[in-house]
Amino acid sequence: MDSPPVRAPGRPRSKKARIAILKAARELLQQGGLPAVTMEAIAQRAGVGKPTIYRTWANRYEVAMAALVDAAPETTASSRKAAPLDALRHQLRQIAALFDSALGRGVATMLIAADAESEVARAFRNRFITARRDEGRAMLREALLMGDLRGKFDPEIALDLIYGPLFYRLLMGHGGMGQDYADAIVDCLVHGLGASGKGAA
Amino acid sequence: MDSPPVRAPGRPRSKKARIAILKAARELLQQGGLPAVTMEAIAQRAGVGKPTIYRTWANRYEVAMAALVDAAPETTASSRKAAPLDALRHQLRQIAALFDSALGRGVATMLIAADAESEVARAFRNRFITARRDEGRAMLREALLMGDLRGKFDPEIALDLIYGPLFYRLLMGHGGMGQDYADAIVDCLVHGLGASGKGAA
Amino acid sequence: MDSPPVRAPGRPRSKKARIAILKAARELLQQGGLPAVTMEAIAQRAGVGKPTIYRTWANRYEVAMAALVDAAPETTASSRKAAPLDALRHQLRQIAALFDSALGRGVATMLIAADAESEVARAFRNRFITARRDEGRAMLREALLMGDLRGKFDPEIALDLIYGPLFYRLLMGHGGMGQDYADAIVDCLVHGLGASGKGAA
Amino acid sequence: MDSPPVRAPGRPRSKKARIAILKAARELLQQGGLPAVTMEAIAQRAGVGKPTIYRTWANRYEVAMAALVDAAPETTASSRKAAPLDALRHQLRQIAALFDSALGRGVATMLIAADAESEVARAFRNRFITARRDEGRAMLREALLMGDLRGKFDPEIALDLIYGPLFYRLLMGHGGMGQDYADAIVDCLVHGLGASGKGAA
């Protein structure tokens, strides 16, 4: 790997170490899930001292998150020019695919286990959750502007109703995560359950 | 198979020990959250040997779950004679209150960390999740019968939209879990987002 | 004391169980040494409940000792009519052979580990040690009477010098336990080291 | 092989921890005998983690032996200028005193229980047994040179006859371990039992 110049192990390693750590964490995550991502395993596999890891991340969850953040595509790069609701469906399908993968559970575990206020946890949420939610919010607004949606609703609540079911099934595993599920969520929500005005509070 | 008349040989398991273990686990869960529920702490607090715990439960998550299952009320005992949608709102408020408590995170962690196929995990899901979902399904049906709802929708998807947001916020913590949140979910869903027929797939 | 007329009420102890227990203990001792002789292993192998063992023996060492006592030949049945010193050599060879076997170490361990005052420990010592020592004492006396020995010595010290070396090598393992060793001990002792009268105290 | 210039990487082992562990083991040994020397007790008393102990020693017997080796005087420092046989008597009295102490049984137990081939067991035997035996051998040789002894005998057998009785009584406990016992052994051996030439094999 580092054969020709044979740069002996020493000080100037900062970037290389970081990359090796994240790579090791990613591989461990894929092979054995989050429980396999131990500091010791990372250090050994990356050829790095444990203190070097702790210098950058506070605990193993942060390393795992950083590995995911590092690996994931920065943007969904949604298909431009599509109708807003179709774009929303497309995005939802992508998220469903992620949750359906082996990493899905790991994502959920991290969301729970990590310190909610840590720097990396915030970045993780930004990258994986908030960014998509922001996209979704923009899509809803556009749909209203273009007349695809005409109801009166709190967009934040609507976004919860859109993304919530995916997390629900991720946690409970009581149903599939297929593409049609993403579509069904949108359809059910935009049509509503048919309020009659009788059952209101 | 040969269950009713047969009796296992040897000394029967002690009811006292079982009760003490679950009580200790419950207290530890309330005081320090799930991380505090260690086998050693349970054993010491319950005045019980560790093997006695392992004889019944496979790991600390199972004990914690069993403690919750043991402690929780069997049924929500919803207010009878209320309008179905009001009953649904009431149930949702109760769940929100649970998730808002210190136990909320623990519940979520357990759902993730425990072996999904274990006996206790199944019981836990039945008691805490499925039972409420079943109640919700009945309420939806009743609302349709009574004319409070008139839409055409897949009830399973609708139930996901109802309960999903609570898990979403439990995981992400991006918003409150108050009583009004429960109401807002129901309202948003029954009215829908106002489909125009244009944005369909 | 009150043995003949009195008879305990209830079911008498099972001879079959006793035999099975001692057999199991003996086998375990041969296969894995003393550490393998655990109460649980004995009980399982003998098809017997642990309390049945404890009813007769106080701990695993006692069981192991009883197993040895039960297995060992009651008497050395020394060759009659042999010269006393030859008989002594013969006996010593037999003891060396025992110590050289797999059971040798177990014997030593038990002598150390068991409660020195227990009933079985005493029986064990009687059977294995004292009986042989008594035989040895008789042989010494006979040798003196017959004129084979003419020195002035304390017989108890002489007996220690005869049997001690075997235990020494059993413990330390610094030399063989062959037949010639037994002979060498007797020879060296009966001739002595050749006192000159100068080094006396 | 490459010992002198080479140095293991990483943090070197703590001398303080080693000393604390051996001190704790020694105290436990004195207070409660070998059964009291448990890894957990050592770790707690020494303020040390269990893995730190296991890093150096394989089991509690090794720790106990190391503690004794560490504590014992390197040499008996026998009284110079004494007659060789008197020096031998002196040494034997010292050993008898050790065996008579609370540590005596522990010493014997360790000799049996520990892995005979382990590094520490070898050191233990060297320090406690072989060194004294070597001293004894030298004394015998000197006594022959000086004419205090004139017999023809195998010195190794003679040494077994000298030290064996002490181990015999240590194991069997059938007699005292006093100073006069040490003297009696030497006296009996140097004079012999008085061979007549009749009882030979």
Added chain:
DNA sequence: CGGTAAACGAGACGGTACGTCGTGTCTTTGA
């Protein structure tokens, strides 16, 4: 010959110690 009392098998009990693992901190050496 039917009661009764003890011994039986089975195995759960409260404990203690085991030896392993992972954590997050520290100390040393080397580049």
Added chain:
DNA sequence: TCAAAGACACGACGTACCGTCTCGTTTACCG
């Protein structure tokens, strides 16, 4: 100065036996 290596204190893990107890069953004797 900082990185690797790895020892450190800590503490939970899950296992193995200990010696005791509680079951329901079996078996011999004695009234």
